[in-house]
Amino acid sequence: MPQVKRNPSVVIIGAGMTGMLMVIKLRKAGITDIVVLEKKDSVGGTWRENTYPGAACDVPAHMYTYSFEPNPNWSRFFARGPEIRDYFENVADKYDVKRDIRFNEEVTDAQYDRGKWTVKTSKEQTYVADFIVCATGILHHPKFPDIPGIDDFKGAKFHTAQWDHDVKISDSTRVGVIGTGSTAAQTIPELINTGAKVSVFQRTPQWLMHLPDFKFSKTMRKLMTRFPLLTKMHRNLGKAFLEHFFTKAVTGHFIQKHVLNFLCKANLRFSIKDKRLREKLQPNYQVGCKRVIINTTFYKAIQKPNAELITDTIERVTETGIITKDGKHHELDVLVLSTGFNAFNFMRPMNLIGRNNLHIDKAWEHKIKAYRSMMLSGYPNFFLMLGPNTPIGNFSVIAMSEVQADYLIKMIDKWRHHEFDEFEAKQEAIDEFTAYIKKGLKGTSWVGGCQSWYLDADGDPILWPYTWRRWIDEMKEPQMEHIETRSFRQGHFDS
Numbered sequence: 001m002p003q004v005k006r007n008p009s010v011v012i013i014g015a016g017m018t019g020m021l022m023v024i025k026l027r028k029a030g031i032t033d034i035v036v037l038e039k040k041d042s043v044g045g046t047w048r049e050n051t052y053p054g055a056a057c058d059v060p061a062h063m064y065t066y067s068f069e070p071n072p073n074w075s076r077f078f079a080r081g082p083e084i085r086d087y088f089e090n091v092a093d094k095y096d097v098k099r100d101i102r103f104n105e106e107v108t109d110a111q112y113d114r115g116k117w118t119v120k121t122s123k124e125q126t127y128v129a130d131f132i133v134c135a136t137g138i139l140h141h142p143k144f145p146d147i148p149g150i151d152d153f154k155g156a157k158f159h160t161a162q163w164d165h166d167v168k169i170s171d172s173t174r175v176g177v178i179g180t181g182s183t184a185a186q187t188i189p190e191l192i193n194t195g196a197k198v199s200v201f202q203r204t205p206q207w208l209m210h211l212p213d214f215k216f217s218k219t220m221r222k223l224m225t226r227f228p229l230l231t232k233m234h235r236n237l238g239k240a241f242l243e244h245f246f247t248k249a250v251t252g253h254f255i256q257k258h259v260l261n262f263l264c265k266a267n268l269r270f271s272i273k274d275k276r277l278r279e280k281l282q283p284n285y286q287v288g289c290k291r292v293i294i295n296t297t298f299y300k301a302i303q304k305p306n307a308e309l310i311t312d313t314i315e316r317v318t319e320t321g322i323i324t325k326d327g328k329h330h331e332l333d334v335l336v337l338s339t340g341f342n343a344f345n346f347m348r349p350m351n352l353i354g355r356n357n358l359h360i361d362k363a364w365e366h367k368i369k370a371y372r373s374m375m376l377s378g379y380p381n382f383f384l385m386l387g388p389n390t391p392i393g394n395f396s397v398i399a400m401s402e403v404q405a406d407y408l409i410k411m412i413d414k415w416r417h418h419e420f421d422e423f424e425a426k427q428e429a430i431d432e433f434t435a436y437i438k439k440g441l442k443g444t445s446w447v448g449g450c451q452s453w454y455l456d457a458d459g460d461p462i463l464w465p466y467t468w469r470r471w472i473d474e475m476k477e478p479q480m481e482h483i484e485t486r487s488f489r490q491g492h493f494d495s
């Protein structure tokens with residue numbers, strides 16, 4: 001007699017873009033026993049956290065959108081943070097996602113035993129589930145610089161991901177910003193526009209590309225609402241640009257690489273008039289080695305009279321400012337740390353314990369790796385979304401999450417049809433996948449002579465080094481020969 005299809009219980013950790021997507025996709029697949037555990041009090045993940053002035057997404061808005069929930073009302077080509085946050089709030093309301101979310105409940109422990117995950121939270125609640133999906137995102141643990149004297153600073157001091165909006169910045173404020181990454185490039189111009197005296201402490205210059213950012217007119221938005229094909233066309237254009245130009249440029253495709261090279265170099269050459277300033281902003285590594293910053297405001301702003309670019313090494317922070325190697329004391333009222341994130345935490349500091357009491361810190365002791373970025377050996381019925389080697393150049397992480405969600409549902413579907421009771425990646429498959437990635441990394445810009453948050457302890461970028469198309473093709477169907485499955489029968493495991 002055919003067995004009844006099972007309805008699994010699923011715990012999703014995180015209610016950001018990916019956690020929300022998982023709720024929508026799982027429900028669509030007929031899976032209804034879902035609990036989302038979210039450490040904060042609202043949805044939106046990175047877009048809830050990053051409220052710094054100027055926060056925006058450098059992926060075209062129509063591409064930074066769930067494929068099933070287009071938004072003809074995006075106000076600009078590159079959407080700003082608050083508008084993106086609203087988009088996720090609206091999607092959460094439309095799909096009634098919040099009914100499955102437990103807010104302000106951080107997962108502290110998750111342990112697997114014989115087909116079940118037991119999950120404990122900061123509210124001392126316990127949940128038992130068949131599957132765990134870690135939708136905890138990539139860049140969510142702010143990295144604080146270890147600079148002598150940093151704790152002595154008496155003025156206001158905060159990380160860009162924890163912006164203190166109570167601190168008023170005006171034309172009489174002296175602001176110091178440490179860092180010149182994507183975040184800094186967006187927020188520095190906003191600070192400079194307040195009239196404040198802004199001192200930018202740059203350790204390494206970055207390559208910037210100028211892509212026109214424009215507002216969609218009311219008429220255009222009306223037309224896109226009336227004719228959904230127009231919205232789709234915008235999305236497809238953005239996708240084609242990212243797929244055929246950007247991701248290829250950084251993964252070693254000759255023409256795209258040289259065009260990107262030219263565009264960034266020309267941007268620096270023609271945007272910065274002063275030769276000395278230009279030299280200070282000139283990187284000495286390959287374009288694309290660090291994430292190319294798509295930005296139209298930074299170069300203009302840094303040339304304003306109330307801005308100063310400081311390239312002397314920071315020696316120490318004092319109670320009232322920063323001393324640089326040349327002995328100069330830069331007096332500051334506010335110190336902004338735009339120093340990035342610890343990109344290798346993934347779901348940690350959670351105590352994630354798999355089969356045979358395997359702790360995640362032990363499993364990842366030598367290298368952080370996962371089969372197809374999603375599955376680990378020793379962690380049955382477990383998925384990591386946007387895991388190591390997911391991010392593809394400057395592609396949309398939403399598109400990546402959607403592909404991973406479909407893959408995951410295919411695996412769960414096999415479980416629902418009783419093909420097995422538990423599954424996990426084979427260790428050999430993880431090793432093979434890691435070697436396959438390493439082979440591809442050789443030709444990419446990410447190994448082009450710079451330090452970046454992409455690099456792991458071995459200096460290997462945690463990115464996907466091939467094309468988007470290849471990734472989609474390889475993620476289409478689970479290759480079951482790489483996956484170990486087991487069934488429980490009368491209390492025993494059958495391999």
Ligand code: NAP
Pocket residue numbers: 056057058059139145146147178179180181182183184186201202203204291314338339340341451453
């Ligand atoms: P980041 O790219 O890692 O940049 C950190 C900056 O801080 C770098 O300039 C770094 O200098 C500097 N820094 C770190 N520690 C320092 C120290 N001890 N002393 C002096 N300088 C120090 O971080 P991010 O700008 O926050 O961006 C991280 C990622 O977030 C981006 O690459 C992107 O993926 C994402 N992001 C995306 C968007 C978007 O539009 N989609 C916007 C913002 C961020 P070095 O270069 O010398 O290390």
